[in-house]
Amino acid sequence: MRSSSSVSLAGGRGSGSVRLSSSPACPVTAPVDAALEYLMVKKDFQAALDTCEKGLESLGSFAEQEDSSFKYVELKAALTIVGIQALAELNQWRGVLQWVLQQYGETEKIPAKIIQMCILLYVKVDERAVMKDAVCDWLHCSGNMSQSGFSSVAELYFLHILVPMGHTAEALEMLETDVGRLAFTDEQRQAARSLVDIQNEKNATSSSTNPESVAVTTTCASKKDKLTQRLTSMMRLLYRGLSVASVRIRSISLRRVFLALILLYLLLVRIDPALPSAFPWLLRLHGLLQQTWNTMFRPYYRANSRS
DSSP, X not given: OOSXXXXXXXXXXXXXXXXXXXXXXXXXXXXXXXXXXXXXXXXOHHHHHXXXXXXXXXXXXXXXXXXXXXXXXXXXXXXXXXXXXXXXXXXXXXXXXXXXXXXXXXXXXXXXXXXXXXXXXXXXXXXXXXXXXXXXXXXXXXXGTTSXXXXXXXXXXXXXXXXXXXXXXXXXXXHHSHHHHHHSOHHHHHHHHHHHHHHHHHHHHHHHHOHHHXXXXXXXXXXXXXXXXXXXXXXXXXXXXXXXXXHHHHHSOHHHHHHHHXXXXXXXXXXXXXXXXXXXXXXXXXXXXXXXXXXXXXXXXXXXXXX
16 A cells, blocks of 8 residues: 555645635625524524525626626625525435526536535535536536636545545546646645555455355355254254153053053943942952052152152
8 A cells, every 4th residue: 555545635725615705794695694594593494595595586686787796706605505504404415416506507607615515415425426427527617727626626526426436547537637737736646546546455355355245155154053953952852752752661561551451441331330240340350450550550650759
């Protein structure tokens, strides 16, 4: 890496600050004062926008006076700036550029400080593509190259639009054109080239990493691990169940179970206690049950009670 990306390209050639140069004492500046009061004090942004639009309409007759052309330009810029701020506060930033074009007619006629304000606004909302073509046309207009804010507009265009959007080839090409040679010094152009090299290295690193494929692989691996854990736990439960069942099956022989079933069948179905001949059978059945209990169930009951 050649240099840090924090190097400024303005170099003192132009200022990016936006100032309102209207005088409160002049009655022509009344719309500006009223719009500022609505915007800053009363926080009535819609009223501030309406006041700016009315003030811009009323400047038509004021522009016809030859000795007030400079003041007209300043007043129009001031009302436009307040209107942009009001639109942003109303969350109508998508229509800012179109609203500015309604006031000036063409992109090339927009003052530098208003272009700077529009760039910063659309960069803040991450909509750089909206301003790309408009700023490019503005920079290549020969009439704008003499404005004091030309260098600041070129710097914002390079740093906040071309490079972040990945248009590094176009950014390098801009440095070699009349726009780049006029807006930047030789040192600033070298710093700009270093910044483009750093951005290209970042783009190459991010493309080689391919985070989407890594994320997909990680997700598949985690799903397989979860499935393996579930199958393992199910196999363990099944093994424990079979082990318990086998112990209980071994403790009671099939012969004893069959004998118990025969006794229950004779007791419930074949023997009627009301018959006189059933009494000997009942005595025999009692003896068999007692013998079955002693040989079959009592050992199992004692073993379970001890455990």
